[in-house]
Amino acid sequence: MKGWIGKVLRVDLTKGEWKTEELDKDMASKFIGGRGLGSKILFDEIDPKVDPFSPNNKLIMATGPLTGTSASAAGRYMVITKSPLTGTIACSNSGGHFGAELKFAGFDLIIFEGKAKEPVYLYVEDGKVEPRDAKAIWGKTTHETTDQILSETDMDARVSCIGPAGEKLVKYACIINDKHRAAGRSGVGAVMGSKNLKAVAVKGSGSVTIADKEAFRKATLDGFQKIKANPVTSEGLPAYGTCVLVNIINTSGIFPTRNFQQSVFEGAEKISGETLADDILVRNRACFACPIACGRVTKVKNPKYEYFGEGPEYESDWSMGGCCGVDNLDAIGKANYLCDVLGFDPISAGVTIACAMELFEKGILSTKEIGRSLNFGDADAMLEMVRAIGYREGFGDALAEGSYRLAEKYGHPEFSMTVKKQEFPAYDGRGAQGMGLQYATSNRGACHVRGYMTSPEILGSPQKLDPFETEEKAGWLKIFQDLTAVVDSAGICLFNTFALGGPEILEYLKAATGIQMSLDELMKTGERIWNLERLFNFKAGLTGKDDRLPDRLLKEPVSSGPAKGRVVELAKMLPEYYELRGWDKEGQPTKARLKELGLV
């Protein structure tokens, strides 16, 4: 096989056994790799109704056929499992170097089954597989764990691991690789923790074989040139990182503030990418084969918030910042750093803390439950909660369950800013209708990278759409959702798509794998993956009723700013979306469409 390594590692943690399987070539052609292929395997192999923390759930680490090649930003790997936060299928995507090294070590995917009796980590070197005792590193931070495993295995290995949060089953724990990159959302790190699997270290001297080297060289050169010609990928992201969005989104009036009570944050400038570059940026850092280098190495010297690490990204800058009413960039950076070393998703954490802040300010929670006051804008309170979440200490234990379970526990689920129990990211759908529809229909709950409608609605790429308009948004969203499924599955970074579209990605894939297909077929593949995820969720018990938004977004008009007076007009868009998808009025995929997609 070309592009793919052609090998799958299956590890039975219960028995401490493993075997190598051939990658099913037909399945790989049909689902590409990464997200698509991992979802197909999960779909085929587990009961979607399984308890996510049961040994019967599986955890799949998957690369795509482009991962580890010289295609632009081709360093992605994904973790697919059933999410403990949402109960849906989960696929979390991460950059860095781990994914490429996994392929160099000889495998496209690792499927983890069962549960180890005691903490273990897995070391894979050039096809050799060795489970090792992890008792001594259980409880350690992700950074300590990485360093320790490197010194025990090989200095040039790459490590993905969980921190205390994953061990303690924080519902939105993540898996950290290369110290600063995260398979971040939906609690995949908690599933890893539930299996007593502390880490995976990989090292390899292999490489990825390319089907048509000349065509691939041409495609990658074309890709790099387009990335260097595009202002977002050649200027905005390198100069300011993802936080370049703070001012843009705030000015557009969709920067959710104080748990979505407002949509413009008066402190935005203080936490913007520009301020970050001036105040705490040390330098940029790039993932494997990435010409963009959006990663921010940052340093805070103020002893109260001192750290040296990476981030914050736009999402954590917002979740710990605007969403909590906090405009202290040093504190936000430190909070983000704690999420990295303790190992949990800063989006869900920040939005959950914001929910608790609203509950506190509304008198639903008091200092008695929380152990302290918890007002919007209180940076130190926010930071204290972040630390508490990582160790599930004190009120952190309740916060570790996520915003929905927290708000429900105290009788007010309406203050939980979630879809399918997963917290919103940093765009208010009321001022960007396509984003609203995207959130409602995402297969893993509220998510900005399941079809990034911000691109046309706010950034004007590939063309500018009126964000307040509902018409045609369903059609645009479908294309974005399907294309994103392709990009993720291929193993390249979604940020490519600011400069590259379907045709360029198709050229990458054709040249790397040798599989010839049309752009229509490629988009159909994305649609197949989308529908497969939907099928998993329906089998897990979800229905079209779960394509909903919190009442705040549907009924409470935005209070001020450019989006003033607006709500998400979901009812206008959802039926059209279902129809375009070939689903029935209840959102159930029709037999005909599933047959057409080769899913039945």
Next chain:
Amino acid sequence: MKGWIGKVLRVDLTKGEWKTEELDKDMASKFIGGRGLGSKILFDEIDPKVDPFSPNNKLIMATGPLTGTSASAAGRYMVITKSPLTGTIACSNSGGHFGAELKFAGFDLIIFEGKAKEPVYLYVEDGKVEPRDAKAIWGKTTHETTDQILSETDMDARVSCIGPAGEKLVKYACIINDKHRAAGRSGVGAVMGSKNLKAVAVKGSGSVTIADKEAFRKATLDGFQKIKANPVTSEGLPAYGTCVLVNIINTSGIFPTRNFQQSVFEGAEKISGETLADDILVRNRACFACPIACGRVTKVKNPKYEYFGEGPEYESDWSMGGCCGVDNLDAIGKANYLCDVLGFDPISAGVTIACAMELFEKGILSTKEIGRSLNFGDADAMLEMVRAIGYREGFGDALAEGSYRLAEKYGHPEFSMTVKKQEFPAYDGRGAQGMGLQYATSNRGACHVRGYMTSPEILGSPQKLDPFETEEKAGWLKIFQDLTAVVDSAGICLFNTFALGGPEILEYLKAATGIQMSLDELMKTGERIWNLERLFNFKAGLTGKDDRLPDRLLKEPVSSGPAKGRVVELAKMLPEYYELRGWDKEGQPTKARLKELGLV
């Protein structure tokens, strides 16, 4: 200061003391950094007649103002000292990540003085300096040393170190950083060994401050776009690495074969970059901030030559290959790998072995001296000699002195292919007259990167010159020599110059440092550096008589191929060169020119 960090670390190894000094801003403006600034400091601080292995020699590790910035391929650092191989000033230049990290750790330069009583290494973290005991790692390979120091200091540190060859004062020992990058030529590693300094490890959370961020962003974007538009930097080097040159240079009839007895190698195809890509290439690797990624990660599976590492580069591919008549790429790769881990220059090693092969085939050396037969084309004999050099074992002890001392010892210095006792690289000057002049006049002995005349004479960049023509070569060479001095001193990779010229590099420097200068002034700076090096050498005892070439290149016409019948017409070019340089007929810089350059 902008661009520069503004701090110099001075370490007295004899006393085990160190201090931080302010970088002299005027001196930095006048000599840029790296090679220029380091040479100026060496010139001012040591007696050029000093024994290179005396504690009175100094070893300077120097970065440029662009090192560690996001300018293209801005990861260079240099080692400046008096060379034990040539007796001239030495400046060896290396990529990887060490140079950038040295600046992040807080210093532009480190000046090592004296000699430690016992083996030590230096650890520098964010301005904190700590000499540490290196007795336990003395004798270890560069890879073992790097791993051990990382585990003792910080996993994210960067290490430059010597191997057994440096400890044993192999005359052309190098300093290896980041395991696979080398300050390769002129024996700088032996000077480090003579000081009992095993390694330097650096780690920092600092960054490089840019004077005009907007202008710098523009300059770097322009640079990247030009690199991606140029076929050498966007296709040739990424696809085939520096070994892309094997077929080009061989077809041009200037691929020195069997110690320069021929100039076309019948086995070239077997050791070409194309064959390397097909047979042993695992993947590319890029240095800090490099969009070219010419580095070759390679792997040989044949148990006899098994290794997994980096290289060979064009130069080592040739020196262990064509120059020794060897067409076995696996063996060449392994030889290159041994040079990396044992720590010595594969160019000098290969050419010295080739010299010994000629002495053996001519009956001047026998199996008695060597301990075995040593014929051209014998890959295993070549490999055995390489290993022996690294440990100075058996005949390796004689080879460790370099080709000139070896040939002289056995009464036949005419078979030493050297200038100023340093071995030639992989271009026969007889078929490229400008290269011939370049070799004769280089300030560090035979060298391809002291004005890369191959670029116009063979590759046709920036315009094609007739390689056999002597006219105007002196003028071209002067420009190339001066521009190269600028590029090295700035801290960016010379490979930039396939796509970028003086104007682009000037933009980088102006934006980074804030120092305004014209292109003329920039070129004058390069000329200043060139003349300073010349002055050092003259004070060390060299004269214009040392601007010579071996008789083989001056009197033995090329035997076959495109350059058949040609010799280097040095006498035609040298007087013109001296005149253009403003030197007298004996090659001595005139007072007037030195005054004009601000050197007296």
